[in-house]
Amino acid sequence: MLVFFARRLLLALMVTLTVLTASFALTRLSGDLAISIAGPQATQQDIEIIRRNYGLDRPVVVQFGDWVLSAATGNLGRSYLYHEPVARLIRDRLPTTLTLGVCGLLVALGIALPLGVLAAMREGSVMDRAIMMVAVVGQAMPTFWLGLLLVIVFGLKLGWLPISGADEWDGFVLPAFVLGFSAVPALMRLTRSGMVDALASDYIRTARAKGLSRASIVLKHAARNAAMPVVAVAAVQLGFMLSGSVVIEGVFALHGVGYLGWESISKNDFPVVQAVVLFLAVIYIVLTLLADMLNAFLDPRLRTQ
Numbered sequence: 001m002l003v004f005f006a007r008r009l010l011l012a013l014m015v016t017l018t019v020l021t022a023s024f025a026l027t028r029l030s031g032d033l034a035i036s037i038a039g040p041q042a043t044q045q046d047i048e049i050i051r052r053n054y055g056l057d058r059p060v061v062v063q064f065g066d067w068v069l070s071a072a073t074g075n076l077g078r079s080y081l082y083h084e085p086v087a088r089l090i091r092d093r094l095p096t097t098l099t100l101g102v103c104g105l106l107v108a109l110g111i112a113l114p115l116g117v118l119a120a121m122r123e124g125s126v127m128d129r130a131i132m133m134v135a136v137v138g139q140a141m142p143t144f145w146l147g148l149l150l151v152i153v154f155g156l157k158l159g160w161l162p163i164s165g166a167d168e169w170d171g172f173v174l175p176a177f178v179l180g181f182s183a184v185p186a187l188m189r190l191t192r193s194g195m196v197d198a199l200a201s202d203y204i205r206t207a208r209a210k211g212l213s214r215a216s217i218v219l220k221h222a223a224r225n226a227a228m229p230v231v232a233v234a235a236v237q238l239g240f241m242l243s244g245s246v247v248i249e250g251v252f253a254l255h256g257v258g259y260l261g262w263e264s265i266s267k268n269d270f271p272v273v274q275a276v277v278l279f280l281a282v283i284y285i286v287l288t289l290l291a292d293m294l295n296a297f298l299d300p301r302l303r304t305q
Helices: 002-029 033-038 044-053 060-072 086-121 126-140 143-157 169-199 202-209 214-243 245-251 257-266 270-298 300-304
Strands: none
Touching (some): 033 044, 060 270, 086 126, 086 169, 086 214, 126 169, 169 245, 245 257
16 A cells, blocks of 8 residues: 555656646746736836846746745745735635635535436436436536526526625535536546446345345445545546636636636736646645545555556
8 A cells, every 4th residue: 555655646746846847837938027027118127127136037947946946845936916925825815716616526426426326227218318418518518608607597687696706605606516517527427337337247136136125235335336436536526626717716706716827827927827837736636646545445456556
């Protein structure tokens, strides 16, 4: 188990270093940062002053080394726009993004798991095809379009729910549903395929021969084995939700980390852009690592891979 954990941890560190390098490189490839910060009306003297004050006149390798060392110690730089430490900005916005991501995952699991199990129990039936159609629609529907549609219907027309902000709990209802619905297709299909395989296995036939109830067979025996791949995908989907929340936070005006990243991109606040990309990537990597550990704990065969 320790060897398996060490291999996975080393892989996670390598991926983190790759993301750190990519986030730094992409901001530099976008153009001269000093010109972007100074704005179109700045003189050459203003640009030179900014380049010198922010250390942009040093070699790129030196800048990258400073960025790696600072990020390793938790110093993510200082925002050009807010004139505050980037780590503080992310810390203040993080609760909104985490709440949205967790609520979205709960919505996705609450929809996908029952429908996936039901489709597997009615394999090949009209109900099975109807449930799979829901997965197809969810896969094809853009999240921003669904968000705007719900805003119009439940916010503007019916007035049941707020359409922006998160001052109260009901401000998360619409964005959490939109975010969660995007993850339903993958979780639903995986649950259905896992349950179909489990229900066709020998130990399920043995359980039926022993006279166990259908509920016991489905929930106690089949669902346990079908749940293992769902655990890994759920962790990955939560990472996708947190990193992809920029669209939902923009539609519903939720001031989370994703919205902070969008603001920073639009206003050329490059230290924040680098830090947000790195931070969301690290969350995704950590969740994937935890999912691997949990799956290895549930299935000892995975520890030899």
